[in-house]
Amino acid sequence: MTAPTLPSDRSEGSGPSRRDGAAPRDSAGLIRAEESVLAPNYHPLPVVVARAEGAWVEDVEGRRYLDLLAGYSALNFGHRHPVLVEAAHRQLDRLTLTSRAFHNDRLAGFAERLAALTGQEMVLPMNTGAEAVESAVKVARKWAYDVKGVPEDRATIVVAADNFHGRTTTIVGFSTDDTARAGFGPFAPGFRVVPYNDLAAIEAAVDATTAAVLLEPVQGEAGVIVPDDGYLAGVREITRRAGCLFVADEIQSGLGRTGSTLAVDLEDVTPDLVLLGKALGGGIVPVSAVVGRRDVLQVLGPGTHGSTFGGNPLAAAVGSAVVGLLETGEYQRRAAELGIVLRDGLAPLVGRGVVAFRTRGLWAGVDVDPALGTGREIGERLLAEGVLVKDTHGSTIRIAPPLTITEDQLHGALTALARVLTSG
């Protein structure tokens, strides 16, 4: 695997100090600076990225790495996809923000294309994934009161254990991950947690107060947990019978990652609301959305919900270009085809450093033998081999390359993984 020459503008320097005429800071200096001035809510791998293209990133010393995290799937189309960068540049030169106090000439086209792509009717544009989840919680509750007739303040939402839906106080309140929750209460009531991949538990949890069942079609942060065949169709059937909404959080699983536009497509399931984020902004701007049924989203009247930046023309232009890429079907196809290469590359490692793994499209959760080290330590050894991955829990690493990665690059990364696991 050979690294291409990345666009470089060394005169810009690699740190803020260059402008003062001081010496540019190296990786170690920038990491020390970050550690002294940034709230310590992250523990990044010790690499300082300065530029990137496609599946490659380059650090401030000019070392190159294959990016197998792809911004937690925000970079499904790779770094700086030319079509997306072009759309952003063109929009930057025309109009960037109006707020929804006024209309803008980019929003309607974006929403029409996104609704058509996902087979839904209406779009509620937001910015981050957590905001899309919060918006869906609000919509589901309002729908429960206005349409289903649930008594005021009694609406419940059924969620799955080991979920990851974001970081706001309401959302971490129904997380089962103590690291995400502890110390942030008191939490909003109205959520019922059931085991994932357990239809009987959902059946038992829904009742006349249930506004929605909210879950990830594949649990990403939990370690790429793929439910049994028939689970999503079963959730659809139970929610239909119970007269509550099915809300699918496709913020990580959606937009090509699993080999189809949405992960629910693999079971021919149409949820009432679908949450999108991450890749919707093409790795350029934060863009999220709730897409869903007209009779559900229209419970939001003027003034009941909003966002200063939601639906801004720059986001809409980039989001529209993202939808344009997905309309070709090329990225979904690549994810499906390269997903087979990924699966076939991981299979021989079982028993040779890998305890178990799960894949869905170009997305894998790999449980490494804990005797070889934590996920973090494996990540550090892969970093030394020129491959970037992120651990999830314990000894599980997640592999989610840009869907633009070539087969050769993927083979190279898998060879590096095999080397790390067998030399451990």
Ligand SMILES: *Cc1c(COP(=O)(O)O)cnc(C)c1O
């Ligand atoms: C990342 C993620 C979120 C939160 O998105 P942010 O943009 O970080 O707020 C929500 N749900 C899922 C499934 C995610 O993977």
